Amino acid sequence: MHSSSPQRHRLLPTGPTAPAEFALSFTSTPRGARLARLFVAHCLDTWGHPYTGDVNETLTLITAELCANAVRHGRVPGRDFHVRLAAEAGGERLRLEVSDTRAEDRPPTTAPAAPDTESESGRGLLLVAALADDWGVTDRPHSPGKTVWAVVGTPPNGHRPGALP
Template sequence: MHIPLRTPTHPADSTEFAMAFTSTPRGARLARLFVAHCLNAWGHPYDGHVNETLTLITAELCANAVRHGRVPGRDFHVRLAAEADGGRLRLEVSDTRVERRPVVAVLAEPDAESGRGLLLVTALADDWGVTDRRGGPGKTVWATLSTHRTSAE
């Protein structure tokens, strides 16, 4: 997927954020921080439900991109977009590894070292899925979240 990499002068000036990050734990951490900052600038405070939820989803998807989607010398890409009315947010994390597509295990094995992150994404996001990466090899894992959802839901 070709993601136009543009960063607005100020995150509040746009309803879209897209950036490439190094396929390292540091890159994943920076992506999470940038998404949290952007959400805050869009009116979703750091300690609010929307910011906390989407930041956690971002952390899981970026960690997966670094751990399972890493191709040496290739970055992963993050795109965050708000619908025109601001009612729904869409997060996309793209990497260049084609053969490793995520699936949600019905039950994670108790002794498994991994496999629980997507269960968390499933529980937190309104919807999520995997598509082919536009404009190149790889995949995009996306998640959506309603901004009108309350923490009681």
Template sequence: MKSEISTHEFSMRFTSTPRGARLARRLVSHRLHEWGHPYDGPANQTVTLIAAELVSNAVRHGHVPGRDFRLRLTADPDALRLEVSDTRTERLPELRAPCGESGRGLMLVEALADKWGVTPRQPGKTVWAEVRPSPATGR
């Protein structure tokens, strides 16, 4: 018996504003729910939280006037992958000790994602994270 492999993809550009970031986060959660990862499930909550951090960083640190950021979400049986691309080249994200009330976002991504990284592109960069949902827990 041949098993069916289900792969999903969602990609969209968003304005580089807090409103665009909020919409991106909500659409990530909605798509995951449509793809079988319920709103209140660990996979949806984990990837949505990672999305909130990455799109917030794109708006706060990757913003170039007149340029949007792009979000791409893919799901296959092995992993949920989130990619956030912006056009700012000179500011690459890095893990560092938090400073005051900020600087914890990438530490959170590091703790929640199974893998994450930064891929340069022209112009800008793509910050990506992968989560492998567990069949037993949904995360």
């Protein structure tokens, strides 16, 4: 299927007893990356992190950067990229994973040096490193490719130190 609509998904119900996990596959296109960002923002809102809240804005920006990288650097023709969002530690942390099928083009495991001021790209992982509490790259289990992940804490008051103003 080569449309830009999500192809496989699992959006679990929310509530006190519902597991908090969201997973979708998207086409490796700019439109797929935009849809991933919108779906993550919507999911966070349904989990109690409003669109205009720090947690939602932070994770939506991280999603946008990681999905753009998956489309730009991890694209294999005919293969989708996958997004998974899960609550961990009783909802105190949210883990975002973006997986693609290109194993050989791995990002550095530490934040890259800042690009020169004239460069129009190269700042995505700098933003991820600045906004996430932790992040990294792992091999995809049982599949070719890699997963870039980021973890963001969800403080009780909803305000993250260092979040976007």
